[in-house]
Amino acid sequence: MIKKLVGGFAVTASLFAATTGFASENPLLDKYRAEGATVGIAGYAPYGYKQPDGSFTGEQVEIVKHVLNQMGVSELEFVAMDFGALIPSLVAGRIDVAAAGIYIRPKRCEQILFAEPTWGQGAAYIVKTGNPKNLHNFKDIASTPDAKLAVLAGGTEETLAKKDGVPDDKLLKVGDKAAGISAVVSGRADGFALSAFAINDIVRTAGELIGVESSGSITEIAGENYQGHGAIGFPKGEGDALKANMAFRDAFQQELEKWMAGGGYHEMAAAWGFGPKDAPSKKMAELCGEGL
Numbered sequence: 001m002i003k004k005l006v007g008g009f010a011v012t013a014s015l016f017a018a019t020t021g022f023a024s025e026n027p028l029l030d031k032y033r034a035e036g037a038t039v040g041i042a043g044y045a046p047y048g049y050k051q052p053d054g055s056f057t058g059e060q061v062e063i064v065k066h067v068l069n070q071m072g073v074s075e076l077e078f079v080a081m082d083f084g085a086l087i088p089s090l091v092a093g094r095i096d097v098a099a100a101g102i103y104i105r106p107k108r109c110e111q112i113l114f115a116e117p118t119w120g121q122g123a124a125y126i127v128k129t130g131n132p133k134n135l136h137n138f139k140d141i142a143s144t145p146d147a148k149l150a151v152l153a154g155g156t157e158e159t160l161a162k163k164d165g166v167p168d169d170k171l172l173k174v175g176d177k178a179a180g181i182s183a184v185v186s187g188r189a190d191g192f193a194l195s196a197f198a199i200n201d202i203v204r205t206a207g208e209l210i211g212v213e214s215s216g217s218i219t220e221i222a223g224e225n226y227q228g229h230g231a232i233g234f235p236k237g238e239g240d241a242l243k244a245n246m247a248f249r250d251a252f253q254q255e256l257e258k259w260m261a262g263g264g265y266h267e268m269a270a271a272w273g274f275g276p277k278d279a280p281s282k283k284m285a286e287l288c289g290e291g292l
Contacts, residue, residue, distance in 0.1 A: 028248040029071060032096065036075030039064050040095035042152075043080035044177040044194075045201045046272035047101035047230070050080065059272045060099035063118065063232060063265070067255045068097075082175040084154030087111055090235045101195065101230035103156045109288035112236050113249045115256060117229035117280040117287070118265065122219040123157055124199035125149065125191035126184055126212040133190055137218045138164035141191065148172055150180040150189035156228055157193035163222050177202075185210055195228060197273060229280050229287055232256075 041048030041061060048058035056078040068076065079095060086098045090112050104114050127135055133144055141149045142165040149166060151158040153173040161171060172189045174180045180192035181202065194202075196217045203214050219226055234249045236242060259265045266274075 026244075026247045026251055028244050029073070029251060032068070032073045032248075033071075036077060037068065037073055037096040038077045038079060038094070040079050040081055040086050040089055040098045040100065042083040042086065042100040042176070044198060045205070046197050046274075048078070048099045050078075058099070059118075059269050059274060060101055060230070060232060062268050063256065064097055064099045066259060066264070066268075067252055070255050070259075071251060083152045084175070086233070090233055093235065096235070098233035100233075101198075102233050103228045104231055104284055104287040105156070105159075106288055106290065108233075113234040113245055114284050114288070115232040115234070115249060115253050116284045117231045117282070118256075118260070118269070119197075119274055119278045120227040120229045120280040120282070121278055122196045122217040122226060123160055123193060123221075123228065124196040124217050125157075125193035125215045126181070126199055126202055126207075127191050127215055128184065129207075129211045129213050131213065131215070135191055136215050138166050138193075138221070141170060142166045144190075147191075148189045150174050150183040150192040152176070152180065152194070155194075157195075160218075160221050160226070161193065165222075181210070181212070184212060191215060195230070197278075200273060227281055229282060231284065 039061070041056065041058070043049055046059050048056060048061040050056055061078070065076065081089065083100060086100055086102060087108060089095045090098055102108065104117060127133070133147055135141060135144065135147060138149070138161045141147045141161065148170055149161055150172040151161060151174070153175060158171060158173065162168070172183055174183060177194070177198070180194070183189035184192045199214050203212065207213055232252070234252070235245050237245055256265070
């Protein structure tokens with residue numbers, strides 16, 4: 001059983017003091033090596049999802065698996081939850097890491113820590129095959145009578161849609177991907193918005209079967225160029241907890257950079273459609289200080 005503590009931090013006696021250089025500087029790493037770590041996911045491709053055989057995969061999940069394994073953390077528990085529950089769960093210490101493609105935004109940076117983004121992308125939404133209302137961006141939702149857009153409650157696409165003029169009464173807020181897809185298929189919503197990668201994955205794997213297609217990538221919001229940057233999230237805390245959480249995040253980032261420099265990350269991510277054109281255009285510190 002993995003012990004959970006409010007704030008996501010506990011200083012424990014290291015079992016590895018004699019063998020690792022992290023021992024005196026990284027108590028959280030010692031804790032996760034001894035007890036394992038809990039990883040929150042939102043349960044949808046291409047970021048993190050459960051496969052039919054019970055295993056977990058996805059671009060963000062594979063990052064966590066590889067990096068933590070390299071850091072000596074071998075026991076991982078993956079927990080699927082509504083997207084809107086991920087940050088509160090990090091803050092409360094119910095999970096140790098979030099691997100769900102959470103976009104780096106200033107308000108989120110006030111609550112949690114982020115690694116550097118591994119990609120940047122536009123938004124999109126699914127519509128019924130043939131796009132009967134000719135909807136291609138958020139402004140089309142705002143200007144088309146009776147058009148309704150499903151969004152993940154608390155997700156970036158809700159913020160983007162509102163910024164681009166979609167009123168709250170045209171938004172159907174759902175808890176997960178399945179509910180959003182169902183809303184479109186059943187006719188309760190005309191579109192369901194996610195990141196462009198996630199929408200492309202829905203269309204690729206099930207579009208013909210369920211009768212949906214993509215609106216097309218949305219890269220302009222309120223007249224400005226838009227690219228969302230997703231990254232692994234960690235608890236933040238204050239005082240000693242903040243220092244420990246930052247030390248662990250920094251060690252994670254160092255290992256991630258090694259993997260990226262060696263080409264291993266890019267080979268893995270290509271399986272989910274991530275390529276050179278999707279490279280991030282901004283760093284974490286810049287994203288925390290400005291933007292959506």
